[in-house]
Amino acid sequence: MAGQQPTTVVFDIGNVLLRWDPRNLYRKIFDDEARMEWFLSTVCTHDWNLEQDRGRSWEEAVTLLVREHPDHEEPIRAFHERWEETVSGDFADNVAVLERLREKGVPNYCITNFSSPKLALAQRRFPYLGGFDGIIVSGDERLLKPQPEIYNLLLSRYGLVAEDCVFIDDSKANVEGARAVGMHAIHCLETTDLASELRQYGIAA
Numbered sequence: 001m002a003g004q005q006p007t008t009v010v011f012d013i014g015n016v017l018l019r020w021d022p023r024n025l026y027r028k029i030f031d032d033e034a035r036m037e038w039f040l041s042t043v044c045t046h047d048w049n050l051e052q053d054r055g056r057s058w059e060e061a062v063t064l065l066v067r068e069h070p071d072h073e074e075p076i077r078a079f080h081e082r083w084e085e086t087v088s089g090d091f092a093d094n095v096a097v098l099e100r101l102r103e104k105g106v107p108n109y110c111i112t113n114f115s116s117p118k119l120a121l122a123q124r125r126f127p128y129l130g131g132f133d134g135i136i137v138s139g140d141e142r143l144l145k146p147q148p149e150i151y152n153l154l155l156s157r158y159g160l161v162a163e164d165c166v167f168i169d170d171s172k173a174n175v176e177g178a179r180a181v182g183m184h185a186i187h188c189l190e191t192t193d194l195a196s197e198l199r200q201y202g203i204a205a
Contacts, residue, residue: 004163005202006184008107010154011098012145012169013114013129016188018090018122022049025085029075043069044079052115055142083118090126097194097205098128106203110135111154111167113145113174134158145169146177155181166201168194 014020022040030036043065052061058080066073079086101108110132112119116139123129136154143150155162162182169175170188178185186197195205 006164006166008109008160008165009101009198009203010109010111010165010167012174013110013112015170016091016168017094017098018126019088020086022079022086024088025078025082028085029078039072039075043072044076050144053113053138054144055139058115058117084121084125087122094194095128100205102131104204107133109133109154109158111145111150113138115139145174148177148181151178151181151183166198166203
């Protein structure tokens with residue numbers, strides 16, 4: 001892709017724009033850090049939550065898990081009923097980059113692994129999440145990053161060319177997935193200067 005200067009920026013949401021971590025909620029529920037970590041690795045696991053991102057309803061997910069772990073019904077239900085407490089805020093610098101891109105008319109899109117009902121909650125709290133030129137939500141499409149189909153869906157639905165896009169994600173696997181379909185990509189960590197990274201692609205933010 002050398003020599004091709006991208007023109008379009010594609011964002012992830014969780015831990016690129018929003019500070020999401022179930023520990024933000026569960027530190028209020030458990031007074032023992034080790035017990036909390038056990039719960040998140042054994043009961044409300046990453047893989048369990050990922051199925052909601054794939055489109056499983058929260059009601060079904062909670063019912064299944066309460067059946068398996070009846071002694072933990074209250075904290076299981078909290079993941080669903082108090083989900084907004086898993087988001088502690090946003091990454092102000094990255095949000096500022098997004099807003100400057102919009103002010104300059106740079107096309108901006110989103111591919112996110114997100115449960116559709118929870119994204120609706122997040123969009124009400126953080127209205128800028130509703131301002132993308134186009135968005136692909138895993139829970140609506142029943143596809144997950146880093147499956148190539150989810151990146152290709154963005155391209156086909158919105159008439160984009162992979163080499164014109166810079167994709168931003170906190171997950172290395174998702175970044176590699178974007179590169180595999182021909183996109184440029186930035187692995188965005190807590191310490192990443194996103195504006196500087198975009199300038200390297202010729203995009204002023």
